[in-house]
Amino acid sequence: MTLSSIHSLVLTAVQNVAADRLQKAVCGLADGSLVVTLTRQSDDEIRALVKNGDGKEYGVTLTESLTTCSCKDALYRGGVCKHAVGVALHVLRAPQPKRATTASQFLSFHLMWRDGIVLCGESHPDRVQVWPWTQGMLSWPEVCPSCVTAYQHPKPAIARAA
Numbered sequence: 001m002t003l004s005s006i007h008s009l010v011l012t013a014v015q016n017v018a019a020d021r022l023q024k025a026v027c028g029l030a031d032g033s034l035v036v037t038l039t040r041q042s043d044d045e046i047r048a049l050v051k052n053g054d055g056k057e058y059g060v061t062l063t064e065s066l067t068t069c070s071c072k073d074a075l076y077r078g079g080v081c082k083h084a085v086g087v088a089l090h091v092l093r094a095p096q097p098k099r100a101t102t103a104s105q106f107l108s109f110h111l112m113w114r115d116g117i118v119l120c121g122e123s124h125p126d127r128v129q130v131w132p133w134t135q136g137m138l139s140w141p142e143v144c145p146s147c148v149t150a151y152q153h154p155k156p157a158i159a160r161a162a
């Protein structure tokens with residue numbers, strides 16, 4: 001991934017954000033109330049999970065032409081929300097990985113119920129996304145496929161207890 005392609009991705013978000021949202025994002029990153037975790041980064045797409053000050057987590061996707069977020073601000077009011085611009089700012093200031101971009105490099109994560117049970121049964125998952133998940137998130141390539149299968153085709157309670 002070249003630096004210029006990163007810049008063209010994040011510039012779309014930064015150039016289209018309203019000043020008050022940009023300010024919220026800068027403040028959130030500075031005081032730690034906005035936490036960005038990149039889950040996928042390629043030449044034409046950046047995806048991340050953004051944890052808000054209220055504990056909610058949102059899925060953000062940045063491409064050259066599109067900036068999306070699963071929060072209500074983005075869904076109802078449109079435009080670039082503070083989460084999306086937060087991701088852009090995070091990417092700009094974060095050191096870039098030196099390795100070539102490959103599928104295995106993506107940070108994969110498991111799905112976890114609120115009671116701590118990982119859907120695929122992994123007992124020591126590196127990364128988890130705690131319920132609730134967005135529908136779109138289930139189709140991300142970085143989500144553990146076994147977890148998605150377990151979610152979409154739940155085993156009968158008897159089988160799970162056995």
Ligand SMILES: [Zn+2]
Pocket residue numbers: 058069070071072073074081082083084
């Ligand atoms: Zn948002």
Ligand SMILES: [Zn+2]
Pocket residue numbers: 109110111118119120121122144145146147
């Ligand atoms: Zn899993």
